[in-house]
Amino acid sequence: MKYIETPKTTQGCIFCSALADSDDVTNLVVARGERVFVILNRYPYTTGHLMVVPAAHQPSLEKLDSLCRAEMMEWVACFIQVFEAVYHPQGVNIGINIGEAAGAGITDHVHMHVVPRWLGDTNFMSTLGMTRVLPETLEDTYQRLKTGWDEFKGKP
Numbered sequence: 351m352k353y354i355e356t357p358k359t360t361q362g363c364i365f366c367s368a369l370a371d372s373d374d375v376t377n378l379v380v381a382r383g384e385r386v387f388v389i390l391n392r393y394p395y396t397t398g399h400l401m402v403v404p405a406a407h408q409p410s411l412e413k414l415d416s417l418c419r420a421e422m423m424e425w426v427a428c429f430i431q432v433f434e435a436v437y438h439p440q441g442v443n444i445g446i447n448i449g450e451a452a453g454a455g456i457t458d459h460v461h462m463h464v465v466p467r468w469l470g471d472t473n474f475m476s477t478l479g480m481t482r483v484l485p486e487t488l489e490d491t492y493q494r495l496k497t498g499w500d501e502f503k504g505k506p
């Protein structure tokens with residue numbers, strides 16, 4: 351039954367592809383750590399919507415080691431502060447969807463969403479078909495958050 355032991359493929363995984371590639375701008379990778387990295391969501395719920403992703407290709411939190419889980423949470427805390435410096439949000443949503451039934455778009459590689467929120471933001475982001483209208487481009491968001499991270503003093 352050797353095939354069962356074969357590691358799940360990372361081919362076609364957008365997180366593993368982004369991690370393996372050196373072009374962080376194209377891939378929207380904002381920051382890289384020892385066990386985690388931070389990447390913008392290409393289909394953001396609000397401006398600044400990013401994801402803290404473990405380097406390990408695993409479908410769920412319990413498959414990660416505790417150091418990795420701790421680093422994920424540490425980076426979430428850092429990026430809340432980067433949000434505060436760059437976007438001054440009035441709130442932040444943090445969430446993980448594990449499994450298709452829970453709403454995970456990518457089920458094979460667990461990731462933590464970090465979404466800045468403003469009062470009434472669901473009103474000004476009118477929805478046109480499947481396209482959300484956002485007040486700035488992904489490229490602008492990337493540059494602002496990258497600069498915010500570069501200037502952030504509390505890195506782990």
Ligand SMILES: [Zn+2]
Nearest residue numbers: 363366407459
């Ligand atoms: Zn992956």
